[in-house]
Amino acid sequence: MPIYFPTLTSIDIAETRRYAGLAKKPDFQTTMLEAICFEAQLLATPRASWSIYPYDSCRGLILSQPKLELTGKSIKKHLTAAVDIAVLSVTVGEKIEQTVTDYFGQGRYTEALLLDAAATTAVEMAADQINSIIVQEAQKNGLTAISRFSPGYDDWNITVQPTILQLSQGETIGITTTSSCMLIPRKSITAVIGLLPTDVKPNPPEHNNHNCQSCSQDDCSFRKESIND
């Protein structure tokens, strides 16, 4: 079970703009946005942990201790060809979201919103780093990694969150879940990455890359933003 502290030498401004709902407004307060990304970089304390388990795709069973049977058509379909599964947890810590709350309290609404978006960017960037490590390590064993898939994507119920957290030893990096299966700190991610043998062709692309077009959650706010892009 590796533990890793990802480095964030910058926070992607374009992504932050997108998460803030400004994809179509590229000239909005660039200086403020830059300052907020800079601040997010100082406030974020990225941490990650992951484990790799064999996977029985016929039964949708992650062969961990205890075993986890996946429920949800989308996740099982996504992992159809996988022989191993990497289960990961990533967080950027609580300090950043505390600052968002403080800013709201001080009437600094715009900065609060932008900092929240920057925190989302930060945790995604940290997850991308772990993703890349997992991909490279998998390659050494002749495995190909497909895109990561998180509880709450499509019809994969977030009630699986505590178990996924346990399988990735997310508690060791300070992540917990609430009784309603939310992650604390909020700017945290859990996900699985399917690892496929080389001689197996991945599913059609729409199932490998979770994206808004293929997702069944019509009401997701980020969906509108992405589809309108």
Add this chain to the structure above:
Amino acid sequence: MIKIFDGAMGTMLQQAGLAAGACPELWNLEKPEAVTAIHRQYIEHGANIIETNTFGANRIKLAHYGLADKVQLLNTAAVNAARQAAGSAVKIAGSVGPTGKFIAPLGELAFEDAYQVYKEQISALTSAGVDMILIETIIDIQEMRAALLAAKAVTDMTVICQLSFGSDGRTVTGTDPVTAAILLDAMGADVIGANCSLGPAQLLPIAQALASATTRPISIQANAGMPQLINGETVFPMGPDEMAAWVPKLIQAGVSYLGGCCGTTPAHIKAISLAAAKSGMPHQQICLHNKTTAVTSRSKTVFMGANLPTVIIGERINPTGRKQLSADIKAGNFASVKKEALQQIRAGAHILDVNMGVPGINQAAAMAQAVNDLSMLVDAPLAIDTSDTEALEAGLRIYPGRALINSVSAEPDRLEQFLPLAKKYGAAILCLPLSDKGVPATASERVTVARHIIHKALEAGLRPQDFVLDALVLTVAADEHAAAETLKTLRLYRKYFGYPTTMGLSNISYGLPQRELVNASFAAMALSAGLDAPILNPYNPMMKDTLATSAVLLGYDRSGRSYSKDFAARQAVANNKPEAQQSNDILSTIRQAVIDGEKESIVPLVRQAISQNYSTIEITDKALTAAMNIIGEDFGAGRCFLPQVLLSAETMRAAFTTIKETLPSAQTAQLGTVVLATVKGDIHDLGKNIVAALLENNGFKVIDLGKDVAAETIVDAVKQHQADVVGLCALMTTTMPQIDQTIKLIKDSGITCRTMVGGAVLTAEYAQQAGADAYASDGVTAVKQAKKLIAR
């Protein structure tokens, strides 16, 4: 002659009967004859260096098999098994592999623990009689540093350092081959190379990059192609002949040690050795960077030297004369140090000077923490600025790169203490021409002192590419020759040494007015006289301009392209500035200011309106509320976006505050009271906070109960505040049912207030089913709905 290593050991052991999941190193004790037989096969097929079966024979890896206390035994047995096959003609390389853990600061394993683990294994290998140490398959430069330092601590024999690179050309933790080669060469690695992960095709450019950055021999041990998992087995597709076809190209690139990693067999080694024999002598390496001094971080190299663009060393991480920074460092709070680092990078610094010289603190601990924190935050290399030997070593030891030591002067103590540390950790040194006789006044005296430092450094084992010469800057207000002597020193340095030059600029202007102007002018002169890497305050705009124009004038910025681009960008910003509203109607001006989110300009505008005797009701209705209505419409129509709405709300807030401050008795109309909460079990409050902000600045009194609020608490608050509307928010499917329960409890309590719900997963249909009076998909809609509900 090309040296030929052996091929894979693990797969050969498995073919000989090693069970999957068993400890390969245990066979050194249990079946040494099988291990010897594999070595023998490789020797018979052309290997002249064999690698011991000790890849995982470190304490951490062996602990997986309960063999942590068998390090000495297993390594000794491995060397014996190899020696049986090697005889005297073939050399034995003691194989040292990764611990499998990430090293701090990227991982949990402390650097010192990793160092001790390697020291234990390498001591065992050397005392058992290996001929050289091969540190291989390392994915993190910090782990390589720990192993190399450990090797250097226990033996003088040849140490080969091989990293594993990914298909993106970097190690897993982000180090490129040039950076790795520069750092490892400086630390005293005897052979530098790459193995595993990739096939020869992918390793060829890596070999070329390594060879461009070091004059040490290069070793490459590729896999037999890129691995594939077929029918449950990892297969390496490249046959011996195909692999051998890459040998001439690798030798051409500068490789003089060749072997094989995963998937290679004695047949591969035979083909490689035959191809190498045909290729003849190793190709003369072309080292592109040997006339410059380079420093590195984990992932980036910065080159300094004549004919290279000016390198800026940011001087701001220095507590001298800065009370707040000093107090923060003393209190162990490094937030301001980190902030200073990021700001300097944004301002254009290429290297960051780090000084922790706060009186009365443990400087070594502070330096270690600062270097550790900064190595996680910036990719600019660091200069460790201290006169404290312990602080210097603390910083150098923990830094996953090649730092610059600021500084080494000619005092005997300094030379004696600092030079061995520079050598041990592969640091570059800033040579400061001060001696125990004091500050040399003339350029020729400075050259003499610098020459002495360089002489001592070379004696201590440093190399020409380890030096940066300081020209020494004295105050021109105290001595009119100060600037001239410094400029002359720069010219003489260039003439006599050719090493890159540096100096702290700002001392020149001490005691003069408009210091920034003096500093910038001096910078231009110094750059012309041969200054390569000034130490300066990168925030000084005049200095920035001077550096940019100097880059054009000195020919580093070809055709002034970068200068012109920057100028055009600045013009564009200047042209985009909205012009001041010329409208005579103050209310329209205020309205436009709110729409544009001009927080700063709203306060004087509101004061102006009050002084023109507009009533607060007029200002609110005709300017502020009118503006928010327009914003709301624009938002609904997709013409503006949420952050803009919030910026307008902030502007409204500033306007209201000004009204209250200027006319404390003025009445502002209140539309009603809204109780807001994120329901029980739900901890998301961003959306709810946005709704609260917008309602408040649209004339509502808002009672915000926060997040994770029980239905009972909400009902109590509604009663207490006689709320007109309750706004409930839920973000997740798991907490959505709380919406139903809360609405039910409100109704059951007999309260007449209206309910409005929203949140990512909620829909209008769900809201209706739950019995809510309104559904709001966003903050702007929430304001509209609240107004409607109150009007009912």
